[in-house]
Amino acid sequence: MLQKRSGRVFPGLILSILVAMLAKAIALYLPQLGGATLAILLGILLGNTFFTQNFLQTGTKFAESRLLEFSVVLLGISVTFQTIASLGIQGVLFIACMMGATIYFTYKVGQKIGFNQTTALLMAGGNAVCGSSAIASIAPSIRAKEEEKGQIITLVNLQGTVMMLTLPFIAQALFGDHLIAKSALLGGTLQSVGQVVAGASLLNEDVVAFAMLFKIMRIMCLVLIVFIFSQMVPATTSTTLSTKKKSPLPWYVLGFLIVCIINSFFPFPDKIVSSGKWISNWFETTALAAIGLRLNLRRFLQEGSKFLIYGASVGVFQTILAVILIYFLF
Structure with a gap:
């Protein structure tokens, strides 16, 4: 059962990773846009032209949801109560x-x-x-x-x-x-x-x-x-x-x-913070590529x-x- 589900996830997930890698590579020459922006733009372009197959949907959905969720969790590595407190009562009033x-x-x-x-x-x-x-x-x-x-x-x-x-x-x-x-x-x-x-x-x-x-x-x-x-x-x-x-x-x-x-x-050691940020960034870019691929x-x-x-x-x-x-x- 697990193997069957993995088989459905694999094609769309790999495609999302490849689009993220391509976006990161292009970003080296277009740093003003950045990998995240390029990932979602490339995803939209490719997802509405070459990669419209239904069998990709399970994997892109997994990349869009799960990888982005893990990316959000990892953001906590660089946030403390002091960071949150910096928003102040103004931040709470703004959201309300x-x-x-x-x-x-x-x-x-x-x-x-x-x-x-x-x-x-x-x-x-x-x-x-x-x-x-x-x-x-x-x-x-x-x-x-x-x-x-x-x-x-x-x-x-x-x-x-x-x-x-x-x-x-x-x-x-x-x-x-x-x-x-x-x-x-x-x-x-x-x-x-x-x-x-x-x-x-x-x-x-x-x-x-x-x-x-x-x-x-x-x-x-x-x-x-x-x-x-x-x-x-x-x-x-x-x-x-x-x-x-x-x-x-x-x-x-x-x-x-x-x-x-x-x-x-x-406080987490600097090495863990930097590693967490790196992983979070890749999860985020891959998830954004998947969001683009799924945008119909x-x-x-x-x-x-x-x-x-x-x-x-x-x-x-x-x-x-x-x-x-x-x-x-x-």
Whole structure:
């Protein structure tokens, strides 16, 4: 059984590694772009032209999810309580305001445009918390249909990809060398962990670490968001909701926090820190290559103008709100 599963994972995983290696090689000649950016761009190009075969999907999905999760855990090697404390109360207020306003705006706009309640809630949760992971966690609690879930996952990924490729340049232009401001813009708006890592990688390693702190604060609110949304559905649909235990924090967030706690009390030797960063970087680049390989541009175009308008309006709102809050709070 294990051998059979490994056989399914192997082709897509190897392809992701090869694309990551190619991106790293090209980055030697184009250092201004960097391996992370090139990995996702090459992935998008190759995944929509030469490598569209279904048998690659299991391996690219593994690379996208598992390798990126391990990369996030390893980020904890270079983070301590002092690092987290540097965000201050302003960081907590920033995330609280961003999440609350994003949920309210997305939900109301969705209903104004003509989407039903479950679709609007999925979109709100995906943008406010952590993209596809949040959507997958929220969907059972509000009894969303598989079609609705798939459409919103597709839309959020498209929206996040566009923001991932544009926000780093906006951050650099507006905030220059202000590390916390740039990190807040990326970590407070981008939808998935992969998009935060990819976008921040366009700037530097410090932005990756701090942007992930803002992102993790959002992810830690997932259980609360699932509970609140489950109470918002009409009684006729909520009475048969599953009584399963609410979704816990993703394992990689707990892993990151555990590594961070250890590092705060018993600092890791420099050799372990440098090795951890190196491994994390390769995991990250491979995962980003897989994200690109899995991005189906044809499917995005098929979603229609109504979905695209919805995604664009939410993305613009998040960006403008984040910039305003950053100027006031940081």
